[in-house]
Amino acid sequence: LQIETRLRRALELEELELYYQPIVQASTGKIIGAEALIRWNNPTLGIISPDKFIPLAEETGLIVPIGDWVLNTACKDIKHWQQTTGMNLTIAVNVSPRQFRDGGFIETVNQVLSETQLDPQFLELEITERLILDKSIETSGIFKHLDEKGIKLSIDDFGTGYSALGYLKSYPFDTLKIDKSFVQDVIESSEDAALVTAIITMAHSLGLKVIAEGVEEAPQLGFLNQHNCDYAQGYFFSRPVPAEDFNNWLTKNI
Ligand code: G
Numbered sequence: 001l002q003i004e005t006r007l008r009r010a011l012e013l014e015e016l017e018l019y020y021q022p023i024v025q026a027s028t029g030k031i032i033g034a035e036a037l038i039r040w041n042n043p044t045l046g047i048i049s050p051d052k053f054i055p056l057a058e059e060t061g062l063i064v065p066i067g068d069w070v071l072n073t074a075c076k077d078i079k080h081w082q083q084t085t086g087m088n089l090t091i092a093v094n095v096s097p098r099q100f101r102d103g104g105f106i107e108t109v110n111q112v113l114s115e116t117q118l119d120p121q122f123l124e125l126e127i128t129e130r131l132i133l134d135k136s137i138e139t140s141g142i143f144k145h146l147d148e149k150g151i152k153l154s155i156d157d158f159g160t161g162y163s164a165l166g167y168l169k170s171y172p173f174d175t176l177k178i179d180k181s182f183v184q185d186v187i188e189s190s191e192d193a194a195l196v197t198a199i200i201t202m203a204h205s206l207g208l209k210v211i212a213e214g215v216e217e218a219p220q221l222g223f224l225n226q227h228n229c230d231y232a233q234g235y236f237f238s239r240p241v242p243a244e245d246f247n248n249w250l251t252k253n254i
């Protein structure tokens, strides 16, 4: 069977699953929310990483129904965890350019928020520089609408794309996520250390919060704290885990 056909059926067969990875306050390690990361659990192929099927989902347009499912599931789950913990947890959801391009995105977001009763301020949409660069997509109107509704916007994988920096001043971003490739060697490499420091300073000057991704070791966290990074995410705290495991992690870590 073609992988595309299998992916098409994955949604109906409930083979898609969301994993959750905590995002914590860098200075205290206290949880502030989670990023939802999709997995495809196929009986014959096993667990397939999104790197393998998101590009195919984007080419075929399947990313639209898949993205709708992700948004709905993630908002429903975080609303549930807000209620069980009494905490103002934020959910970060990755959004592909095609979800913006193919229309209906704002309607989907509105519908999901009204169905799940999640306060918009606790939804953070992660977009990449790829979307900013795509001139075929009318981004600014959509961003403006999302921003006015109180939804948070973050720029993901910052520093790995090809775009100029100008967009940072013209779009209503709330958060910048430093790509893990810069964080990984921040202790060993003075160049990476310089870049991370400069990115944090720049983001703060523009009024953005900063999340460092891919934090695996205590010294990396120490460096980030020294340089006033707001939030951190990575294996040091937890790998992305299934909802049930995340729930257990939550009860142990609050
Ligand atoms: O969890 P990690 O292993 O392997 O994720 C790999 C990539 O897949 C990341 O770049 C991440 O942004 C992307 N990704 C994960 N979940 C989703 C999703 O729900 N939608 C989109 N568009 N991308 C996702």
Ligand code: G
Binding pocket: 021, 037, 094, 156, 157, 180, 213, 214, 215, 216, 233, 234, 235, 236, 239, 240
């Ligand atoms: O592209 P995006 O930032 O959305 O996806 C995050 C990716 O980083 C996912 O593939 C996730 O599984 C992965 N990830 C999360 N924490 C760590 C970490 O500490 N180290 C490494 N190497 N990868 C991580």
Ligand code: MN
Binding pocket: 035, 094, 126, 156
């Ligand atoms: Mn992301």
Ligand code: NA
Binding pocket: 156, 157, 158, 177, 178, 179, 180, 213
């Ligand atoms: Na990233």
